[in-house]
Amino acid sequence: MTETKSGADTPVRSSAVPMVKAEDVHKSFGYVEVLKGIDLEVKTGEVFCLIGPSGSGKSTFLRCINHLEKVNAGKLYVDGELVGYRQKGDKLYELKDSEVALKRRDIGMVFQRFNLFPHMTAVENVIEAPVQVKGTSKAQARERAMQLLERVGLADKAGNYPSQLSGGQQQRVAIARALAMDPKLMLFDEPTSALDPELVGDVLDVMRDLAESGMTMVVVTHEMGFAREVGDSLVFMDGGVVVESGNPREVLTNPQHERTQAFLSKVL
Amino acid sequence: MTVENTKTDGPVDVPPAGPEAIKAIPVRHYGRYVSAVIALALMAGVVYAFSQGKINWGAIPDYFFDGRVLQGVGKTLLITVLSMTIGIGGGILLAVMRLSKNPVTSSIAWFYIWFFRGTPVLVQLVVWFNLGLVFEYINLGPIYKDQWSDFMTPFLTALLGLGLNEAAYMAEICRAGLLAVDEGQTEAAHALGMSHAKTLRRIVIPQAMRVIVPPTGNEVINMLKTTSLVSVVQYSELFRVAQDIGQTSGAPAEMLFLAAAWYLLLTSIFSVGQYYLERYYARGSSRSLPPTVFQKIKSNMLSFSRPKGGLA
Numbered sequence: 001m002t003e004t005k006s007g008a009d010t011p012v013r014s015s016a017v018p019m020v021k022a023e024d025v026h027k028s029f030g031y032v033e034v035l036k037g038i039d040l041e042v043k044t045g046e047v048f049c050l051i052g053p054s055g056s057g058k059s060t061f062l063r064c065i066n067h068l069e070k071v072n073a074g075k076l077y078v079d080g081e082l083v084g085y086r087q088k089g090d091k092l093y094e095l096k097d098s099e100v101a102l103k104r105r106d107i108g109m110v111f112q113r114f115n116l117f118p119h120m121t122a123v124e125n126v127i128e129a130p131v132q133v134k135g136t137s138k139a140q141a142r143e144r145a146m147q148l149l150e151r152v153g154l155a156d157k158a159g160n161y162p163s164q165l166s167g168g169q170q171q172r173v174a175i176a177r178a179l180a181m182d183p184k185l186m187l188f189d190e191p192t193s194a195l196d197p198e199l200v201g202d203v204l205d206v207m208r209d210l211a212e213s214g215m216t217m218v219v220v221t222h223e224m225g226f227a228r229e230v231g232d233s234l235v236f237m238d239g240g241v242v243v244e245s246g247n248p249r250e251v252l253t254n255p256q257h258e259r260t261q262a263f264l265s266k267v268l
Numbered sequence: 269m270t271v272e273n274t275k276t277d278g279p280v281d282v283p284p285a286g287p288e289a290i291k292a293i294p295v296r297h298y299g300r301y302v303s304a305v306i307a308l309a310l311m312a313g314v315v316y317a318f319s320q321g322k323i324n325w326g327a328i329p330d331y332f333f334d335g336r337v338l339q340g341v342g343k344t345l346l347i348t349v350l351s352m353t354i355g356i357g358g359g360i361l362l363a364v365m366r367l368s369k370n371p372v373t374s375s376i377a378w379f380y381i382w383f384f385r386g387t388p389v390l391v392q393l394v395v396w397f398n399l400g401l402v403f404e405y406i407n408l409g410p411i412y413k414d415q416w417s418d419f420m421t422p423f424l425t426a427l428l429g430l431g432l433n434e435a436a437y438m439a440e441i442c443r444a445g446l447l448a449v450d451e452g453q454t455e456a457a458h459a460l461g462m463s464h465a466k467t468l469r470r471i472v473i474p475q476a477m478r479v480i481v482p483p484t485g486n487e488v489i490n491m492l493k494t495t496s497l498v499s500v501v502q503y504s505e506l507f508r509v510a511q512d513i514g515q516t517s518g519a520p521a522e523m524l525f526l527a528a529a530w531y532l533l534l535t536s537i538f539s540v541g542q543y544y545l546e547r548y549y550a551r552g553s554s555r556s557l558p559p560t561v562f563q564k565i566k567s568n569m570l571s572f573s574r575p576k577g578g579l580a
Contacts, residue, residue: 066459097464105461115456119474129460132470174456181460 017080019044019185019216020065026073027060034060036240037074042218042233047211049227049248050220052237053263058220059112061237062187065218066107067100078107079184105133108178112190114170116162122149122173123158126180134181141180148176152206168199172206179210186210188219224268228252236260327522328529331513340509341530347426347505348492354431355491356484359438364468366443377439384436390497393429396420397501422503430498434491441483445476477549485542489535496527506530 020042027035034057042048050058063069064076067084076083084100085092095103117125126145130136136144149155152172154165162170171191178186188207192200204226211217211230221227227234227248234248236257244257252268255261319325331337365377384392400416407413449472457467496507504512510527514520547560 068455068459101458101461101463103461104459107459109456109459111452111456113452115450115452117453117456117471117475128470129462132466133461177460 017044018042018077019046019079020048020218021077022061022074023076024074025061025064025071025076027057027064027069028072034240035064038237038240038242040235040242040245042216044216045214046232047217047219047230049231049234050218050237051222051224051227051234051263052243056237057240058237059189062189062218062220065185065187066104066109068109078103101133105129105181106184108181108183108186110171110174110178110186110188110191112193114162114167114174114194116170116174116177118162121159121161122154122165122176125162125173126177129177130180145176145180148179149173151179151209152176153202166199167195168202171195171203175203175206175210184216186215186217188217188221190220190222192221192223222267224252224264236263238263323525324519324522327517327519328526331517331523331526332529334513336509336513337506337526337530340504340506341534343504344492344495344506345534347423347430347495347498347503348488350427351430351434351495352488352491354427355434355438355487358432358435359442360473362435362439363442363446366439367446381436381439384433385440389429389433389494390500392433393425393497393501396425396429397422422498422501425501426495426498426503426505429501430491430494434487437487438484441487442476442480445478445480446472448479449475474549478546481542481546481549485538485545488542489538492534492538493531496531 018041020040022038022040025035025038026033036057038057038061050062052058060069064071065078065083070084081103082092083103084095086095087093116122117128120128123142123145126148127136127138127141130141130144131138146155146158149158152175154169154172154176157165157169157173162173165173175191191207192203195203200223204223207217207219207226208230219227219231231248233245234251235245236243236251236255236259238259244251244255244260251260252264255264362377362380365373366381368374368377397420399420403416405413406416406419453471453475454467457471462470495505498505499508499511502508507527510523511520514523517523544560
């Protein structure tokens with residue numbers, strides 16, 4: 001894997017510890033096993049794309065990373081620390097809700113359905129977590145929020161409620177909201193799947209800009225163009241397992257596995 | 269009301285993409301005029317019958333602003349507001365308890381709701397009043413100690429009886445409201461590192477309010493009327509006062525009408541307040557706020573006086 005972008009300005013954090021490391025991760029909902037042993041590694045500073053048909057478990061895996069879903073078996077590490085548990089000797093202790101919340105501060109998440117808080121304006125959405133969770137002063141949070149909204153191109157919509165914004169605008173506010181916590185890792189769960197085709201570009205532009213700034217990003221997506229252009233690594237999942245992984249440009253143009261070939265022939 | 273003008277079903281010559289607005293004769297609703305006349309006639313009949321009855325109508329205005337009546341009204345309002353406060357606070361607490369993952373708290377809430385919703389409020393009021401049979405003294409250590417009958421005044425009985433019963437009903441209303449908020453909201457808040465309590469307080473409850481407020485308004489109005497039951501534990505609210513005056517002044521039926529008029533007046537005022545509260549919690553959920561009462565009346569009046577067949 002060639003580090004094409006982030007190398008220029010932030011080589012500092014590309015240490016030995018990967019940002020996300022999964023070892024044989026399993027997850028079941030009742031009797032249905034959704035993840036059947038996922039092994040993968042996301043390096044600090046890279047854009048990591050997860051593709052695959054729906055039901056392949058990619059969103060579930062993403063939600064395991066910030067413990068919105070509990071892993072049933074295997075180990076999942078974020079920045080060298082176990083997700084959801086503390087290990088003492090060979091025993092695992094479940095983390096308290098407050099400890100889980102503390103870890104989630106550093107992981108931003110962007111949802112397919114945006115999930116903006118509808119009773120707050122755009123800028124209120126962005127300042128909510130810094131003020132309520134980190135205890136940042138309102139004035140300071142607002143100043144930073146305006147910078148972030150500027151960055152996603154929505155400074156003029158700061159006072160609008162989500163219902164007064166288009167889907168693409170809502171998603172960009174959602175990205176600004178996640179960035180307001182200064183996360184070290186950003187998770188994107190099909191961020192453009194609920195958008196009109198003409199609005200997808202604006203959101204992808206913001207994500208591209210974010211990638212260039214050196215943010216570590218795990219992106220579940222159906223946008224092969226984005227994966228090819230911005231991605232550093234790509235994993236193709238199907239049926240709860242990793243089928244193929246590697247450099248996105250290579251996997252997308254010359255897939256080795258027959259299942260990958262079949263999938264790509266349909267979506268490309 | 270402008271909608272009606274566009275609902276034309278006769279043959280209409282629509283100019284091809286012309287900028288000129290359609291001029292059409294609206295559908296005539298003759299049935300409405302007929303039914304209005306019938307309804308008015310029936311009402312006039314009822315009013316006439318009452319005016320001919322053996323009721324001394326003059327007694328009502330005489331006592332309407334009587335000092336005792338006004339005091340009763342004040343007490344009715346006080347009990348309504350305080351027991352609703354207990355009801356809403358307790359209701360939210362019980363709803364959160366019921367939805368909690370902790371089996372102990374959710375069972376306690378379930379039991380509370382089962383008991384207080386399953387017994388008549390009138391019975392509960394009387395039981396509170398007579399609890400001295402079980403607890404002779406109330407003893408809070410060094411802070412307070414008294415005989416139960418002295419402690420449980422009519423006021424406190426009314427407050428506890430109505431408030432605790434109301435909490436059980438409010439719990440179900442609040443639970444419905446909390447469940448109506450999209451799960452994605454909780455997830456988004458959790459993903460930002462917010463705790464359960466903060467997520468509830470800042471994200472879920474404000475959105476649940478939109479669902480909770482309309483039935484709560486209903487409960488307030490219900491409570492206002494239910495306070496009349498408190499008369500059985502000797503609390504001198506509106507209904508009790510009206511009965512007392514009726515017995516001494518020799519106009520018992522008249523005083524009941526007086527009480528009814530006061531209740532109607534108070535519930536009407538509450539209804540207006542409820543409308544504005546709903547409007548407040550609707551912010552963000554629709555692109556434009558619903559019109560205020562005055563705006564509504566204004567637009568209705570305009571549509572009423574609009575000439576037939578004309579256009580807005």
